[in-house]
């Protein structure tokens with residue numbers, strides 16, 4: 227057997243052993259009732275997909291949090307995008323999920339039916355490229371997301387400036403997690419922190435939250451990483467003291483990605499931001515700095531203030547704060563399905579309602 231194969235076999239044996247131990251800790255947990263919040267929508271989906279929920283004893287409750295960028299984007303932002311597409315006549319470049327999120331009067335899909343030009347892209351770089359290849363069109367990229375995606379939006383703006391593109395701008399709804407953690411304090415006993423966000427930000431904030439009594443673990447996304455994070459949460463929770471553990475050390479360091487932090491700091495500054503369900507959280511958003519505002523669609527097109535009204539039947543706001551489960555919503559699975567979503571949490575691939583629907587809860 228080659229040396230490479232031996233090392234591979236040993237790693238997979240070690241992983242299997244670690245998975246088994248973590249699984250046993252979870253299944254045999256007999257401590258006090260505990261509510262663990264999956265802050266990140268990808269965690270919600272992966273935990274369902276891997277069947278981890280089935281292992282949990284009754285006193286362990288998993289609740290969903292606000293970590294799905296499409297879900298927390300407020301209705302007013304969709305209205306702004308629809309206005310840009312219909313009134314200002316720009317080409318709106320966006321990730322696919324956002325197209326079906328209902329606005330006050332219509333979604334972007336509805337706007338497309340009325341003749342608006344909506345272009346699906348996979349990254350801000352694609353949107354910038356589209357603008358470069360279509361100089362006759364005014365192009366706006368819908369920049370939503372957390373610390374993980376904000377750097378790529380900044381990069382696209384920087385590139386547009388280098389290339390002297392005058393037909394590219396971004397509509398920002400970028401958010402940062404610290405404000406959300408503040409707003410969510412007390413809604414769960416343990417936070418399962420999103421590993422990809424911590425890869426950018428580092429762990430200082432999570433560590434400082436333990437001093438305020440907030441416990442949490444940084445979790446990765448594989449079966450081994452999620453089982454380990456949950457097992458560590460349960461072990462430490464029984465000790466009765468606030469704790470923080472980085473269970474994703476292969477990717478997350480204490481200081482995070484300095485390069486990404488520098489880039490965002492160069493182009494953007496913090497601002498108050500509205501979160502669906504959580505309201506306006508001070509300093510929880512990011513917008514382009516004054517010297518970059520020629521790429522800010524709100525400034526460029528003078529978009530009027532949009533209030534944004536969600537369907538009154540929709541409980542996305544409560545779902546995002548862990549106050550209720552998707553299945554507690556009266557229209558879940560009846561009027562509201564992935565084919566006919568009433569709220570954002572049923573649209574997005576990371577949304578809690580779509581996870582509950584998809585996995586038959």
Ligand code: SF4
Nearest residue numbers: 541542555562569579
């Ligand atoms: S099931 Fe639909 S309407 Fe109910 S909270 Fe979820 S997205 Fe909103």
